[in-house]
Amino acid sequence: MTANISKDTLMLMLERMWRIRHFELKLTEMYNAGEVGGVHLYIGQEAVAVGACAAMRDSDYIAGNHRSHGHPIAKGANLKKAMAEIFGRIDGYCKGKGGSMHLADFSVGILGESGIVASSVPVATGAALAAKMQKMDFVSAVFFGDGASNQGACHESMNLASVWDLPVIFICENNQYAVTTSYKDTVAVEHISDRAQAYNMPGVLVDGQDAIAMYEAMTQAVERARAGEGPTLIEALTYRFEDHSLGLEKIRKSEYREDSEIDEWRLRDPLDLLTKSIVDSGTATQAECDAISAGAHAEVEEAAVFARNSPFPDESELYKDMFASEMPVV
Amino acid sequence: MSDKMFMQALGMGIAEEMRIDPKVFLMGEDVRASVYGAANGLHDEFGDERILNTPLSENGFFGAAVGAAAVGMRPIVETLTSFMWVGMDQLVSQAAKMRYMFGGQATLPVVYRAVMYYGGGSAAHHSDRSYPVFMNIGGLKVVCPGTPADAKGLMKTAIRDNDPVIMFEDGTLLATRGEVPDDPDFTVPFGVANILREGTDVTVVAIAGAVPHAVAAAEEMAKEGVSVEVLDPRTLVPLDKNAILNSVGKTGRLVVADPAAKVCSAASEIMSIVGEEAFWDLQAPMQKVASLQVHIPFTPSLEKLVYPTKDKIVEAIKKTMG
Numbered sequence: 001m002t003a004n005i006s007k008d009t010l011m012l013m014l015e016r017m018w019r020i021r022h023f024e025l026k027l028t029e030m031y032n033a034g035e036v037g038g039v040h041l042y043i044g045q046e047a048v049a050v051g052a053c054a055a056m057r058d059s060d061y062i063a064g065n066h067r068s069h070g071h072p073i074a075k076g077a078n079l080k081k082a083m084a085e086i087f088g089r090i091d092g093y094c095k096g097k098g099g100s101m102h103l104a105d106f107s108v109g110i111l112g113e114s115g116i117v118a119s120s121v122p123v124a125t126g127a128a129l130a131a132k133m134q135k136m137d138f139v140s141a142v143f144f145g146d147g148a149s150n151q152g153a154c155h156e157s158m159n160l161a162s163v164w165d166l167p168v169i170f171i172c173e174n175n176q177y178a179v180t181t182s183y184k185d186t187v188a189v190e191h192i193s194d195r196a197q198a199y200n201m202p203g204v205l206v207d208g209q210d211a212i213a214m215y216e217a218m219t220q221a222v223e224r225a226r227a228g229e230g231p232t233l234i235e236a237l238t239y240r241f242e243d244h245s246l247g248l249e250k251i252r253k254s255e256y257r258e259d260s261e262i263d264e265w266r267l268r269d270p271l272d273l274l275t276k277s278i279v280d281s282g283t284a285t286q287a288e289c290d291a292i293s294a295g296a297h298a299e300v301e302e303a304a305v306f307a308r309n310s311p312f313p314d315e316s317e318l319y320k321d322m323f324a325s326e327m328p329v330v
Numbered sequence: 331m332s333d334k335m336f337m338q339a340l341g342m343g344i345a346e347e348m349r350i351d352p353k354v355f356l357m358g359e360d361v362r363a364s365v366y367g368a369a370n371g372l373h374d375e376f377g378d379e380r381i382l383n384t385p386l387s388e389n390g391f392f393g394a395a396v397g398a399a400a401v402g403m404r405p406i407v408e409t410l411t412s413f414m415w416v417g418m419d420q421l422v423s424q425a426a427k428m429r430y431m432f433g434g435q436a437t438l439p440v441v442y443r444a445v446m447y448y449g450g451g452s453a454a455h456h457s458d459r460s461y462p463v464f465m466n467i468g469g470l471k472v473v474c475p476g477t478p479a480d481a482k483g484l485m486k487t488a489i490r491d492n493d494p495v496i497m498f499e500d501g502t503l504l505a506t507r508g509e510v511p512d513d514p515d516f517t518v519p520f521g522v523a524n525i526l527r528e529g530t531d532v533t534v535v536a537i538a539g540a541v542p543h544a545v546a547a548a549e550e551m552a553k554e555g556v557s558v559e560v561l562d563p564r565t566l567v568p569l570d571k572n573a574i575l576n577s578v579g580k581t582g583r584l585v586v587a588d589p590a591a592k593v594c595s596a597a598s599e600i601m602s603i604v605g606e607e608a609f610w611d612l613q614a615p616m617q618k619v620a621s622l623q624v625h626i627p628f629t630p631s632l633e634k635l636v637y638p639t640k641d642k643i644v645e646a647i648k649k650t651m652g
Contacts, residue, residue: 094433122393156390321434
């Protein structure tokens with residue numbers, strides 16, 4: 001199962017998945033302590049972004065959505081800057097102007113997370129257009145949910161990308177629910193990946209709890225894109241272990257899913273599955289895997305200290321970055 | 331200098347910049363055939379690779395332009411004002427907000443060319459004059475050329491600019507003619523108003539298609555011994571506030587002629603600025619000659635009532651003169 005993937009890649013994936021998990025467990029702790037607001041947690045979906053990004057280069061681009069911590073951390077974002085951003089501090093990725101839903105690090109190809117679902121799908125498509133026009137071999141990938149898959153922007157982008165053979169990978173993270181509404185009530189086909197046929201591109205259904213499966217599917221899609229053969233739609237079946245956002249349950253208790261369903265999915269925790277694959281294949285020992293988790297935990301703790309100590313932006317920042325050029329204040 | 335139509339001047343600006351910079355490209359619906367005129371000859375010169383016909387997917391290609399710009403290209407997107415509503419999320423949530431939201435990481439040199447048809451019986455779905463909406467959003471530069479020379483010079487500045495720019499190309503001006511500089515280094519800076527005619531009694535600030543009407547009104551008033559200054563701001567974001575305030579300081583009277591619907595129009599903003607900052611310079615109440623607050627009717631008998639005209643501007647000038 002792990003035969004074709006190097007130990008370095010497997011351990012990198014495990015590390016990034018633990019970074020995301022610990023980062024969000026820390027955020028939950030800080031939310032409960034009143035330090036941060038209600039953010040959207042990626043816990044349970046880590047294998048999707050990490051498996052995908054492990055198959056990409058630093059020079060490739062990604063864009064994402066409001067469930068926004070997993071994608072940049074998977075692509076190699078700095079935890080300190082990410083945490084400081086969520087704290088609204090000057091040392092954050094966006095100097096505190098974006099917050100949790102808008103993490104971005106252009107230096108490692110993270111074109112930003114969008115608070116409007118599906119809104120970053122055309123943007124990632126455009127990055128791929130730039131690759132094709134300049135005859136460069138970078139690719140782009142965009143993460144969006146089952147809810148976003150029903151947005152016009154998604155359909156328009158997939159058609160456009162296919163017509164123009166653009167090197168973009170559309171990654172639908174089907175975590176089963178758009179806030180509280182099941183995709184089974186809103187998607188007319190059995191699988192969102194079935195829609196790929198209508199856009200004349202490959203549609204691949206992947207077990208989104210399995211980082212290795214995700215990596216393998218993405219590797220094929222990236223190869224295809226780099227070879228100029230156009231886009232791929234990957235649907236990763238996954239599950240959000242927590243509610244739509246931290247604190248939502250306090251506002252509105254909705255019984256949109258059974259506890260038994262949550263428990264069943266929790267049995268397939270992506271971190272457990274990857275660790276088991278690594279240990280069972282003899283790639284690394286349980287102790288090595290535990291050390292990776294401990295290392296990620298320590299990094300997150302450092303990031304939390306960094307974020308707390310970073311100052312808030314002062315008033316001189318208010319109008320900065322509205323425009324690239326100097327503009328008079330209206 | 332050559333005598334050119336406004337639409338040719340727009341095309342000259344695009345072609346010159348495309349020759350200089352290989353990262354500039356044009357995309358939109360039917361741009362190869364240049365159905366709106368300004369792109370005439372561009373497909374012949376620059377070919378399929380740089381002149382892209384898009385599907386009818388404004389959300390898709392407005393956003394693709396943002397993404398391409400974010401990674402180093404300089405896209406020009408052609409559309410109609412009325413089709414901008416279809417792709418509004420990409421203009422507002424992405425083009426306008428990305429730079430600020432990401433703390434300055436995104437630089438988006440993209441030009442949206444919005445052809446603004448009205449006045450020709452196109453009815454409510456093809457007659458939008460929507461620039462005030464985009465002034466309100468922020469993060470977008472809003473350009474409204476009023477003469478052929480400005481059409482070329484502002485287009486070139488827009489393409490060279492590192493911010494998202496919307497060029498509103500007034501359909502009533504596309505066939506107007508004027509002297510246009512041939513010099514490929516000729517540009518018109520953003521944020522600098524053009525005084526088309528100097529005067530001492532009344533200032534008329536005129537936007538886009540209202541510019542020729544304002545000039546004609548000034549000529550008529552001159553015969554009656556009233557000296558009218560006609561000022562075209564040329565860009566609404568950034569707005570040359572000082573030029574407007576200086577002119578009102580001189581004349582003490584203000585008329586604003588604006589083809590946009592009157593509520594929250596560009597005229598509203600300009601009059602608000604003058605009210606806040608130059609109230610004591612005013613010798614008479616300001617007058618707004620904007621379009622009537624109504625959807626554009628198809629029938630010519632009603633449509634002709636809606637827009638600013640020379641006669642309406644003359645009437646407003648007379649009102650300021652008491």
